Amino acid sequence: MTIRNSVLLVFALLISTDQTSAQYAGAVPAPENLSAGFQSISEDDSKAFLSTLVSEEFSGRGTGQEGYLKAAKWFAERLAENGFEPAGTDGSWFQNVPFVRISVQQEAPTVTFAGTTLVEGKQTGMSRYFGVFEQELPVTIARVGAERPPITDGQFSGQLLVVQGPGGFRGDDEWIQKAKPACVLFVVPAERLRSESVNRLEEAPLELPSATISIEGASKLAETCGANAGFFSEGSSYENVLVQSSRHVAVHLKIDRESVDVPNVVGWYPGSDESCRHEHVGIGAHLDHLGSQLGDVFPGADDNGSGSTAILQIAKAIHLNPVKPRRSVLLMAFCAEERGLLGSKYYAENPLRPLSDMVCMLNIDMIGRNEETDTEPASENENTIHLVGSKQISEALHNMVMDANSHVNFVFEYDEERVYTRSDHASFAAKGVPITFLFGGFNPHYHKTTDTLEGINFAKICNAARLNYLTLMLAAEHGHFEKNKPAEEEKPAGE
Numbered sequence: 001m002t003i004r005n006s007v008l009l010v011f012a013l014l015i016s017t018d019q020t021s022a023q024y025a026g027a028v029p030a031p032e033n034l035s036a037g038f039q040s041i042s043e044d045d046s047k048a049f050l051s052t053l054v055s056e057e058f059s060g061r062g063t064g065q066e067g068y069l070k071a072a073k074w075f076a077e078r079l080a081e082n083g084f085e086p087a088g089t090d091g092s093w094f095q096n097v098p099f100v101r102i103s104v105q106q107e108a109p110t111v112t113f114a115g116t117t118l119v120e121g122k123q124t125g126m127s128r129y130f131g132v133f134e135q136e137l138p139v140t141i142a143r144v145g146a147e148r149p150p151i152t153d154g155q156f157s158g159q160l161l162v163v164q165g166p167g168g169f170r171g172d173d174e175w176i177q178k179a180k181p182a183c184v185l186f187v188v189p190a191e192r193l194r195s196e197s198v199n200r201l202e203e204a205p206l207e208l209p210s211a212t213i214s215i216e217g218a219s220k221l222a223e224t225c226g227a228n229a230g231f232f233s234e235g236s237s238y239e240n241v242l243v244q245s246s247r248h249v250a251v252h253l254k255i256d257r258e259s260v261d262v263p264n265v266v267g268w269y270p271g272s273d274e275s276c277r278h279e280h281v282g283i284g285a286h287l288d289h290l291g292s293q294l295g296d297v298f299p300g301a302d303d304n305g306s307g308s309t310a311i312l313q314i315a316k317a318i319h320l321n322p323v324k325p326r327r328s329v330l331l332m333a334f335c336a337e338e339r340g341l342l343g344s345k346y347y348a349e350n351p352l353r354p355l356s357d358m359v360c361m362l363n364i365d366m367i368g369r370n371e372e373t374d375t376e377p378a379s380e381n382e383n384t385i386h387l388v389g390s391k392q393i394s395e396a397l398h399n400m401v402m403d404a405n406s407h408v409n410f411v412f413e414y415d416e417e418r419v420y421t422r423s424d425h426a427s428f429a430a431k432g433v434p435i436t437f438l439f440g441g442f443n444p445h446y447h448k449t450t451d452t453l454e455g456i457n458f459a460k461i462c463n464a465a466r467l468n469y470l471t472l473m474l475a476a477e478h479g480h481f482e483k484n485k486p487a488e489e490e491k492p493a494g495e
């Protein structure tokens with residue numbers, strides 16, 4: 001070997017050491033017996049996995065869409081490569097979750113008035129109604145507040161009601177039921193229009209013919225009804241205003257409903273100790289995102305390509321580490337988180353292994369971007385992460401996360417109220433399983449088409465994976481956690 005070559009070799013070793021030991025300043029080395037797995041978690045793998053997850057082929061991984069199914073299949077293949085066994089139904093990698101899908105028939109729905117036609121797509125979208133509705137109707141436009149304006153029974157019968165109201169305003173609203181319009185168009189911001197929607201099986205379809213309309217489309221309609229152009233607008237507080245018009249509007253809806261199954265992906269890594277391998281540590285992330293909507297693809301690199309990437313890296317680390325977890329590992333990639341945590345709820349209601357054997361559940365959602373708010377620039381959040389819910393059910397689990405973090409050294413932030421119920425761990429916490437939730441925080445790309453690879457913090461993904469790899473291995477050694485004693489009820493003051 002020439003001197004020149006040995007210098008190169010030393011240089012190469014320095015580089016590789018540098019790449020694999022990117023814990024934050026002040027972290028102590030990983031425990032010897034877990035070090036090989038820990039060191040295997042690399043930024044190169046983060047980039048490779050995440051690039052695939054955001055690829056065109058998976059087109060935003062929308063529940064009920066083709067891209068999600070492709071992503072689920074790809075994900076299962078990665079688990080198989082890393083020594084996992086299929087843990088789904090009938091020996092498969094999948095647990096199918098039943099949904100109904102509401103989508104347009106061949107002819108797109110339209111709303112026509114005064115020579116303007118709004119076509120399903122950019123200005124109108126689905127609600128939970130399916131069926132055929134074709135009528136020309138006089139119209140009432142309305143903005144209503146949380147306190148609905150007084151109306152008489154059937155006040156809007158035979159009319160089209162175009163209405164904007166506070167969040168969660170839907171067709172089963174009592175006020176609308178009482179008013180009995182022939183058809184309703186709900187006014188929503190353009191980004192909330194949906195070309196199709198996948199809903200819970202048990203969620204009854206709306207009987208009232210209805211659709212959504214963008215603020216822009218509704219504003220044009222309001223103008224032709226003699227209201228001012230700003231009648232409908234963005235905002236959350238509304239005063240009650242009703243304008244009745246003799247202007248007729250033609251509504252044409254042809255909407256289909258069908259059953260559709262969408263899978264959670266589930267893999268099992270058998271524990272090394274036969275006496276307790278039925279017990280398992282659950283780890284999960286949602287694989288779905290918003291998919292493709294009205295021609296726009298939502299790549300969801302951070303939400304939740306980052307978490308899906310992290311759990312794959314953990315799978316690989318478990319497999320590469322010579323010392324195996326004593327208890328088993330159940331790895332879950334959920335569908336339909338974006339539709340209301342539906343995939344994880346389905347698992348928790350229909351567990352494939354007894355939930356009483358689940359030692360804890362570690363959830364990861366959105367850990368690929370630095371948090372960025374009006375008061376906190378992204379540059380201040382290079383090494384921060386939200387640790388959510390770890391104290392709620394078992395302080396012992398929280399303490400274990402703290403131990404694991406000494407080897408990574410994240411700066412933790414806590415904001416239980418805001419997000420404790422907003423990701424898949426909540427489905428398990430509701431069943432009394434101790435949970436932790438790693439969450440990177442909100443940022444301007446949240447639920448936007450700009451949530452691409454641009455600006456992703458790959459070191460953060462790696463360190464989140466390292467932290468949960470260690471927590472998982474320690475929990476697999478530890479077994480069930482003692483649950484917190486319920487707080488003693490305070491006696492009411494006075495007599």
Ligand SMILES: [Zn+2]
Nearest residue numbers: 303304365366
């Ligand atoms: Zn998410």
